[in-house]
Amino acid sequence: MARLDAVSKQTAHKIEKLAETVVRSVKGGKNPFVEIPIRSLANVKFNEKRRLIELGSQRQKRYFFNVAMAKKFMQTFLVSDACKELIEGGKTTSIRDLYYITKHTIGDTKQNTFEEQDESDPIIEDLEVALDALREELHLFASRKGSMVGPITIRDTGDTIDLRRMGSGGWAVPSIVEENVIEFVRHEAKYILLIEKDAVWTRFNEDKFWKREKCIILQGGGQPPRGVRRLVQRLHSELKLPVYVLVDNDPWGFYIYSVMKQGSINLAYESMRMAVPDARFVGLSSFDKDKYKLPTNVAIKMDDGDNNRAKQMLAYPWFQAKQWQREIQEMVRSGLKFELEALSRRGISFITEEYLPKKLRDRDWLE
Amino acid sequence: MASRKATAAKGKGRPAARAEKAQLELVQVEPTPARRGAARAAKAAPAAPRRARSREEPEPELLPAAEPVAEPEEEAPAAPKPRRRATAEQMAAKQREISISEFFTKNRHLLGFDNPSKALLTTIKEAVDNSLDACEEAGILPEITIEVRDLGLGPKGEGDLTKGEGRFVVVIEDNGPGIVKAQAPKIFGKLLYGSKFHRLKQSRGQQGIGISAAAMYGQLTTGQPIRVTSRTGKGKPAHFFEIQIDTRKNNPVVTEDRQLDEWHLEHGTRVELEIVANWQAGQRFVNRYVEHTALSNPHATVHYLRPRQAPLSFPRATEELPKEAVEIKPHPHGVELGALMLMAAESKARDVRGFLQTAFSRVSGQVADEIVKRAAFKGRVRPRDVGEDRALAEKLHRAIGATKIMNPPTNCLSPIGDELMKRGLISFLNVVETEGPEADEQLDLDQAKKKKASKKEKAAKAAAPEVPDAPPEEGVEKIKGHNYFIATVTRPPKVYRGNPFQVEVGLAYGGSWPADKPIELFRFANRVPLLFQRGACGTTEAIVKTDWRNYLLSQPKGSLPVGPMALLVHIASVWVPFTSEAKEAVAHYPEIMREIQLAAQECGRKLAAHIRKKQHLDYQAQRRGIFELYIQEVAQAIGKITGKSPEPIKREFLRLADQVTEADLKEADAALEEQSRKLTKRPRRAENEDE
Incomplete structure (x- = not known):
C-alpha cells in the first residue's frame, strides 16, 4: 500500500466506517441504510447573510431492503469500493473512468450494475455528501473544460506557467485546482472576467483585451465546470480581485451567472468553496438591446422551455432583488433573447473595444 | 325467380347489372300500398334500433340499395294542377294480398340472409337451434352433427375449394325426438308455422320462421328443395321428404315422400339444404358459432365436419339436461291493450274476474277483485264486451297497470348455471381453435373483410411463453398449458314488462388471450350465440357502461375494457327482446341492462380479487429476485x-431478506385490502345513470 497523506487516510477511513455500519445493522436484523443529505430544491436554502445557496438539514435514508432503493444502495457501495481502491493506490481518475471501472453484468442476468454514466454520476455526488468528502478527496475529477489567459504566473504541479504567453488557445483549466496543485506566483491583474463561451473568449484573447485592461479572462464552455468555478473563487478570495461575468441574454446565461455568484442546487454543499457572492453581471442585459441599438433581427425568439425556465427563476429566492426581477421580466415581456455574438452586428470588435469598456466605465452592472 | 336473387343487392361485389334489375323490380311493385308502407317503415328505421318493441323493423344498415330510386315516384311534381294519374278503381285492381313468404323473399336480410357468407351461418344456426330445442323438450341429451360440403369438390373431395360464392350442402343431424310425418311439410315448408310462438317458455326459436326461411333461401338460390329425414322412434319407419315452398301461398309442396327401409338413427332428424354460400369468407363465423354453441350448451355433444379440415368435436361437459323450462301464462303487466282485447274476446270465462284469473299468471281471486274494482265498470261487463269495446278495455288495462301484482313465476327459465357455465368455458377453451381475437377483432360480418393472421402473428402466437406452474388457486384452470381464471355469476330471475328473465355472466381471464386488446365479448340469448350487431346490442352497452377500472382492467372511455379476458353474457327469457327478426342484438331495456351490469360487477369483484392475488405473488417473486441479485454485489463490495x-456477509443479508420481505408484504397486503374496501364502497357510475 502506498503511503497516504492525512486527507486520503481520513477519507478511506470514512468509507470503511460506512461499510461497517451496514454490516452491523444487518447482523442486528435491521434494514441497512446509508444516510444521504437530500440534494434538491426542497433541501437548499438561500443564506441571505452569506449570500450563498446552502444545503439544508434534510436527509434521506437509502435502504437496501426496499425495491425502489436496492439498486442505488448497491451502486453506492460499488462506487465506495472503487474510490477506496483509488485512494489507496494513490491514483486519480475521471468520473467516466469510474463508471467503466464499476460497470459489470450482475450474476447471469442481462442487468448491468450501471447502464449509463448518468446513473453513476449522481451516486458519486451522493457519496461526496454522505461522507462529507470532496470529489478531489475521493480521487475523482470531472472532464476538463475551460481556458484562461491573463497577466498572471502560476505553478501547476511544480511547473511554472506564464499565462501571458499562452498563444491563441490559452491555458486549459484542470479539474482539480486546489492549493496543492495550483499556486499563484505573481500577477498584475485588476479584475477577473468570466465569459460564457469559448468563441467570445477567443475574440477577447485575439484582441489582447486582457493585456490592455490588465485582467484575467476565463471561459467555461457554457456552465463552467467545478475546476473553473473553484479557480475563480480562489483568485477572488486569495488575490482580492473583483469578478465580472459576461453571458448571453437568456435564462441559461442568467443561471450561469447565478451559479457563479451563489452556487448551484445540486452542489449546494460546496457553495462556500465555489461561489463568489460579489460577482458582477456585466451583460448581456435585457435592456442592452435598446442601449446599444441591437436590431430585433439578431434576436432569437424565446421558446416554451425558455419561458418556463425564466418563470422558475423569477421565483428563486436569490433572484428576488428588484433589478433582477426587472431584468427577467423584461426578457419574458419582449419574448426575445440575445447571444453575445449579436453585438458583432455593430462591428467585430465592438464587444472588446466599446461595449465592455463602456459598461465597466459606467459601472453598468448588476449584483 | 332467379332475378329475385338480386334483391339483397347489398351483398358484396354483386355485378351492377343485377342491382339495377332489383331496382326496376322495386319500381314495378311500388304502387302496391302495402309495399309502400313497408318501404316507409324501412326508411324510418335508422332511428329505430332503440325502439325495440316493434318486431318488424329492419336493421338500418341492411336497407335494400334500391330504396332511393323508388322515392321520386312518391313525390308529386310541383306543377300547378296535378293531373290525376289513376282512379281509385284502377289502383284497386292492382292491390292484392302479399304472402308472408313473398315478403321475406324480398326482404331476406331481415332474417339474416343478407349475403352468401351470412346465409351460410344463418342456415346452420336455424337448424341447430331447432335441434337443440327439440332435444331439450323431449328430454334427450343432444348429439348434433353439423356438416358443410363444398359441391365444387369432386365426390372424393378432389379438386379445389370453391373460392368466394358457390354451392354448398349444409347438413344438420340430431338425435332428437323426430318429426311426425304429417307435420314435417309445414314445419319446413311454411313460414310462421311452429310450436313456440304461442307459448311463453324459454326456447331458442320463437316465431317459426327460421328453418323454413333457410329452406326458402336454398330454394331461391339453388332451386333445390330441403331434404328431411326423420324417425320418431325404434320400430317406427324413417321418412324422407323433399319439400319445396310455394312462395305465393306460403304453403309446402312435397316433391318426394318415401319411407326408408333403414336409417342409422333410432330417432332423430336430418336436414339437408343446398344453398349458395361463401365458405371462404363465412367459415370463421360458422366456426365461432359452433364453438359458442358448444360453450352455452354444455349438455350437448357437437360434431362439426368441414371441407378439407379435420373434424371438430365438442364432447358434452355434463350428462345433465338443463332444467326443463316450464310454460307460463302471460303476466298482466306485460300485456298491451290490443293483446288484452284479443285475449278477452277469446276468453271462455263468464266474467272479467274469471278471465283475468284464467288468462294470466299471478292473478289470484283477490288480485282480480282489486283490478275489477279499480276498473270501476258500470253494470255487468263480460270479457266479450272488453274485447269489443275499446273504452272498457282501456279502463281494464289501466287498472291492471295500477295494481300491484306478484312477479311472474320464474320456473319458466332455464339458465345455464354457475357450475355448468364454468365447465362449458373450460371445454370451450380446450377445443377452441380461434383462440384470441383475430385480425379484425370482434366478429361483425356486416363489415367483414377477409383477413388472415399473418405468418408472423401465427409464429408469435406459437412462441408465446409457457406459463410456469403456479400453485393451484381457486378458480384457476390450466388449459392447454395456459392458466385461466374462471368466474361465473348467475343472477336471480327478474322481470321486464311482465316477462321473466335471468342474466348470467362468466369470464375467463389470462391464459393466451392478448393483454393489449379489448376483451372478447360473447353474447348469448337463450343459449344462442349472437355474432352480429355487437355495437347495437344492449348487452354490449351494459358491459361498456360498467366501470371495469374498479376491477383492475383498463378501459378507454365508452369502450369495452382492455385485457386478456373473454366475457360471456347470457340472457335467458321467455321473450328475449331482439332488435330484429335476425335475432342479432338485444334491445336496450333498462331492467335487462341493470341486471347485466350487476352480474358483470359481481364477476368483476371476483376477477379483481384474483388479479390482486396475482399481482401480489408477482411482486413477491420480483422482490426476492431483486434482493438476491444485489446481495451478491453488495456483499462483495463491503x-x-x-x-x-x-x-458471511452475504449469508447475513440473505437471512435478513426473508424476514424483511415477509413483514413488508403484510403491509402491502393491508394496503391492497384497504384499497379494495374503498372500491366496493364507491357508488357505481352505471347504476346511478339508470336511476
Missing part, C-alpha cells in the same frame, strides 16, 4: 472495503 470475506 467485503472488499472492510477487508473481510464476503461469504
